[in-house]
Amino acid sequence: MSKSEEPRILVVEDEEAIAQGLIFNLERKGYSAELALDGEVALEKATSQPFDLIVLDVQLPKIDGFEVCQRLRSSGNFTAILILTARDQPDDVIYGLKTGADDYMVKPFDLAEFLARVEGLLRRAEWSKSNVRPDSAAISSNSGSDSTETRLAFGNYWVDFKTWQAKTRDGLVELSRKELAVIKVFAERPNQVITRRELLDKVWELPNHPNTRVVDNVIVSLRKAFEENSWRPRHIHSVRGVGYRFVP
Numbered sequence: 001m002s003k004s005e006e007p008r009i010l011v012v013e014d015e016e017a018i019a020q021g022l023i024f025n026l027e028r029k030g031y032s033a034e035l036a037l038d039g040e041v042a043l044e045k046a047t048s049q050p051f052d053l054i055v056l057d058v059q060l061p062k063i064d065g066f067e068v069c070q071r072l073r074s075s076g077n078f079t080a081i082l083i084l085t086a087r088d089q090p091d092d093v094i095y096g097l098k099t100g101a102d103d104y105m106v107k108p109f110d111l112a113e114f115l116a117r118v119e120g121l122l123r124r125a126e127w128s129k130s131n132v133r134p135d136s137a138a139i140s141s142n143s144g145s146d147s148t149e150t151r152l153a154f155g156n157y158w159v160d161f162k163t164w165q166a167k168t169r170d171g172l173v174e175l176s177r178k179e180l181a182v183i184k185v186f187a188e189r190p191n192q193v194i195t196r197r198e199l200l201d202k203v204w205e206l207p208n209h210p211n212t213r214v215v216d217n218v219i220v221s222l223r224k225a226f227e228e229n230s231w232r233p234r235h236i237h238s239v240r241g242v243g244y245r246f247v248p
């Protein structure tokens, strides 16, 4: 979050009545809110100014919301994104989350719930920017450098919670926000069963989401990164019908 200032939120919405309503209510909560009426302006603003959160409608003139999200992520911009979709088909939602959004809401939505989601995302944005130092036996220091304090080492690999970098089978890569958050939940409770619901709750804040596929997708990419053989994982074990167990 911007230092000692109110959180800055970019609202991307082409229906002006909805946009003004959102901005009015965000400002009442003490946030600073700015409006973009189409995808092109959204990209311009998001890449030239720092925001703590982007509230992003899907159906937009010029460039749609999913593409805005995708372009931001591929350019290395990891600002938290809350997708607003009128299309409530599960496929769309999954697609939105896969393009790198952090959460989504289906329109029309309840204002109180919207503000609660915003608050949750801002809290997590702050959390992921802060120096994470989980109290866990899984955090080990395998070198003498300062980075070991924020580094989780397991097997031949490591994850750095501060820089988001990880040593993977493909060498040094930057993890996504979700991948990092899942690994952090694992690191806090090594060798224990962690349910998909728990991950949905902690990482996605969607405990009642009927589809746990989003979790499985992140697990697939983590296994690609950290398992020599995804079918016989060494670190990220499946617990059938329940969830996962992380073995450092």
Ligand code: CA
Binding pocket: 013, 014, 015, 057, 058, 059, 060
């Ligand atoms: Ca729209």
